[in-house]
Amino acid sequence: MDRNFDVIIAGCGIAGASLAHFLSARGLRVAVFERGQPGSGGTNLSAAIVRQHYSTELMARLALRSVQIFADAEQLLGRDAGYRAVGYYFLASDETLAGATRNVAMQRALGIDTAMLALEELAERCPWLNLDGVAGAAHEPAGGFADPEVATAAFLASAGDHGAEVRLRTPVRSILRQGDRVVGVMTDAGPVHAGWVVNAAGPWAAGLAASAGIPMRMRSVREQDTVWEARAGRPLPESSVSNTVDAIYIRPLGARRFIVGRGFPKDYHDVDPCNYKTTADADFEEDVQLRLTRRIPAFEGARLVHSYAALYDVAADWYQYVGPREGLEGYADFCGGSGHGFKVAPAIAEELAAWLHEGKVDEDFSRLSHDRVEKGALFVQSYGGNRG
Ligand SMILES: Cc1cc2nc3c(=O)[nH]c(=O)nc-3n(C[C@H](O)[C@H](O)[C@H](O)COP(=O)(O)OP(=O)(O)OC[C@H]3O[C@@H](n4cnc5c(N)ncnc54)[C@H](O)[C@@H]3O)c2cc1C
Numbered sequence: 001m002d003r004n005f006d007v008i009i010a011g012c013g014i015a016g017a018s019l020a021h022f023l024s025a026r027g028l029r030v031a032v033f034e035r036g037q038p039g040s041g042g043t044n045l046s047a048a049i050v051r052q053h054y055s056t057e058l059m060a061r062l063a064l065r066s067v068q069i070f071a072d073a074e075q076l077l078g079r080d081a082g083y084r085a086v087g088y089y090f091l092a093s094d095e096t097l098a099g100a101t102r103n104v105a106m107q108r109a110l111g112i113d114t115a116m117l118a119l120e121e122l123a124e125r126c127p128w129l130n131l132d133g134v135a136g137a138a139h140e141p142a143g144g145f146a147d148p149e150v151a152t153a154a155f156l157a158s159a160g161d162h163g164a165e166v167r168l169r170t171p172v173r174s175i176l177r178q179g180d181r182v183v184g185v186m187t188d189a190g191p192v193h194a195g196w197v198v199n200a201a202g203p204w205a206a207g208l209a210a211s212a213g214i215p216m217r218m219r220s221v222r223e224q225d226t227v228w229e230a231r232a233g234r235p236l237p238e239s240s241v242s243n244t245v246d247a248i249y250i251r252p253l254g255a256r257r258f259i260v261g262r263g264f265p266k267d268y269h270d271v272d273p274c275n276y277k278t279t280a281d282a283d284f285e286e287d288v289q290l291r292l293t294r295r296i297p298a299f300e301g302a303r304l305v306h307s308y309a310a311l312y313d314v315a316a317d318w319y320q321y322v323g324p325r326e327g328l329e330g331y332a333d334f335c336g337g338s339g340h341g342f343k344v345a346p347a348i349a350e351e352l353a354a355w356l357h358e359g360k361v362d363e364d365f366s367r368l369s370h371d372r373v374e375k376g377a378l379f380v381q382s383y384g385g386n387r388g
Helices: 014-025 057-071 073-077 097-109 119-125 148-161 202-210 282-295 341-358 371-375
Strands: 005-010 030-033 088-092 115-117 136-140 144-146 165-167 174-178 181-187 190-199 218-229 240-243 248-254 257-262 303-315 321-325 328-335
Touching: 005 014, 005 181, 014 030, 014 148, 014 328, 014 341, 030 148, 030 190, 057 073, 057 097, 057 341, 073 148, 088 097, 097 115, 097 136, 115 119, 119 136, 144 148, 148 165, 148 341, 174 190, 174 202, 190 202, 190 341, 202 218, 202 303, 202 328, 218 282, 248 282, 257 282, 282 303, 321 341, 328 341
Parallel strands: 005 030, 005 190, 030 165, 088 240, 181 328, 190 328
Antiparallel strands: 088 136, 115 136, 174 181, 181 190, 218 257, 218 303, 240 248, 248 257, 321 328
């Protein structure tokens, strides 16, 4: 059988696009098959908050590396990836303070520029913040956000520069398997063969894996977001904020506009990823507005500009499924971003590219394989949900 490509990537969100860059930069023959447009899954609707505040060394070190990749985008990709280091605050409640303090110490030991702030310092830096119920905060200057559409396009264009073939409006209908080896994919134009097939199909990855009898423990849950425009002449946040006191997150969009969503703890609703409500619910908008204005009174009278719902592809422990699986050749996962997968995707892509190309992988990174589900070796985090 002729191999058409070294690697076929199914799906072109931030995962598929960044992997295509790192593989093709290594000189591999890469094809990306995307059934719609780049980023048309969860990626383009992502709040795309960039933070390094994680509770495991693995995810914190990946987040640190991703920030470096975003910051070096001009050099690495030949174009800007839409990253803006406007800073990031993690607002802690009485319940999350001890964990946040421990995690910041762990992050600092990894070389992450972050610190816990005393309440007085927080009040000084954030005059817009109501401190009632806030027990403390972590801050990182390199946090902020990226434009998910710009970032995905930048990685994809760079992959193209390195010779990757990008086929848009080209769904992968199924994964082709011969016994214990995946050999390629089926498209409407027929089979295409490759040494590796990477499943980067986001919330649709489990269905795609099932086409080759590959099990995947993944939920698709609906995630709503709102965009608010504050009135002029009031002090407003310039940084991204994870607020564990009111369970909301806030991301500046510019021009007094902010993306605001609900964070853990909250109800997660499983939906059919091919048939779910893509508009937000009125009670969700009201609830978010209440939590937002309670914490940042400057949002009184803010205008709701837009609201929508997209999908989280939630893995068994809210960490991605990445890499090959035992007993199956030629197949790798890169999915299950679980609502925090945007920022870490570039660093994961870099290490996954080395794993697929050279068989080289760090032990902690290899734990991301879906094999951990069968082995009962799930990751344990301190916060819950996608806070990681
Ligand atoms: C509302 C919202 C807010 C978020 N906020 C943040 C945040 O602040 N920070 C953060 O880090 N993360 C955040 N996330 C999570 C993050 O955006 C996702 O984890 C990440 O974008 C997922 O990227 P992906 O490439 O894995 O999947 P997707 O972007 O879903 O891409 C999968 C692609 O595969 C394609 N596809 C599917 N099936 C096939 C097929 N059979 N053949 C070909 N193509 C196929 C789809 O069309 C899609 O383009 C958020 C997510 C949402 C929904």
